[in-house]
Amino acid sequence: MSYVHERLSSARYDRASARRADTDWIDDRWADPATRVIVMAGTRIRPVDGAIAWVSPAEAPAGARLMLGIRDGVAHFAVVTPEQSATDAWLPLRSLLPDLSAEEAPLILHAVGLAEWLRATRFCARCGLPLDPVKEGHELLCGNGHTTFPRTDPAVIMLITHGEPGAVDERCLLGRHPHWPAGRFSTLAGFCEPGESLEDAVRREVREETGVEVADVTYFGNQPWPLPASLMLGFTGVAATTDIVCDVDEIEEAGWFTRAELRAGAASGELVLPGGVSISRSLIEAWYGEALPGSW
Structure with a gap:
């Protein structure tokens, strides 16, 4: 199966980092009408007919210019205008993710990550x-x-399971944030703390949020997530205990789900799982064994 987090993580263009201080080269690329530019207001993107619109440099408004790199011989930039220049039609990254192509996704994540960093980082x-x-x-x-x-903040995201792998009664642990609507569940996640290994961060976050102790932890994959500045590092883990005691400030509800319960809940709409663009979805479907119906 091809998982979406791999699509969002793929390096499909040359970031041309050695050229960022080469003003002559930058000016030549900017003068080229073939160059493509994404227009942003803060971290929101200007759409055309509901889709991302790449324009020529001549069509781009004034703003902070970000050189993203070269794809298929064509330079790609972003121009960031003031946040107040956005209208209700301008879209945040979350609204665009489901429709991003494999070629666009890394460029858009790069642009949004830089725009968010510039917005938040004003003083030395x-x-x-x-x-x-x-x-x-x-x-x-x-x-x-x-x-x-x-900056990039490492965050762990994990699917914890219990039972004989592949058995009918094997279960996975999912939780629901207090601000989410009833029925919406996802994998657990949290930030890595200073001096902490990623595997220990997995164990600590699961224990803090649900009271479940985790034994073995295995790396799964990663996904850039500039919301605002994270790198999501995916793991699977095997539970050593199964009793759940939720930290209600972080997790309002958590539960163990068999594959049959996941399928039935997702099909009926009673269980709302993460969208297909999320590594969380990839973790769940990798354990389940195939695509599941429904999404956020």
Whole structure:
């Protein structure tokens, strides 16, 4: 099976990082009418007929220019305009993810990640002076010469199972956030803390959120997730205990589901699972063995 998190993680273009300070090369690419530009307001993207619209540099408005890279010999940029320039028709990343192609997805995630970082990072953490973008938006520089680089926060996301692998009564653990509507469940997730291994982060987050102890932990895959600045690192784990005691601030409800219960709930709509663009969906369907009906 081809899982969606691999589609979103695939490096299908050259980021051309060595060219970001080459102003002559950048100017030549920007003057080329074949160059493609995505227009953003803050982190929202301007659509045309409900789809992402790539325009030429001549059609792009003024704004912060971000050089994304080269795909199939064509340069791709983003232009970020002020947040207030967006109308209700401009779409956030979550609304666009279901329709992203394999070619577009890495470029859009790159653009949104940088735009979110520029929006949130205004002043130097070392001296407090304002920051200005350099190297086509991939670094920020203050008046004292301090350089700030984009941040990526490692987050673990995991499917925990219990029972004989492949057995009819094998179950997986899913939870529901307090702000989600009834019936919406997903895999557990959380951020890695300083000095902590990823495997220990899996065990700690599951224990904190549900009271379940986890033994073996196995790496599954990863997915960039610039909402706002995460790298989702997927794992599977085997439960050592099954009693559930939820941390109600984090997880309002959690439960164990067999494959038959997943199928029946998803088919009826009583159980609403993550969308197909999420590594969470990939974790669930990899364990289930095939695609499941329904999505968020």
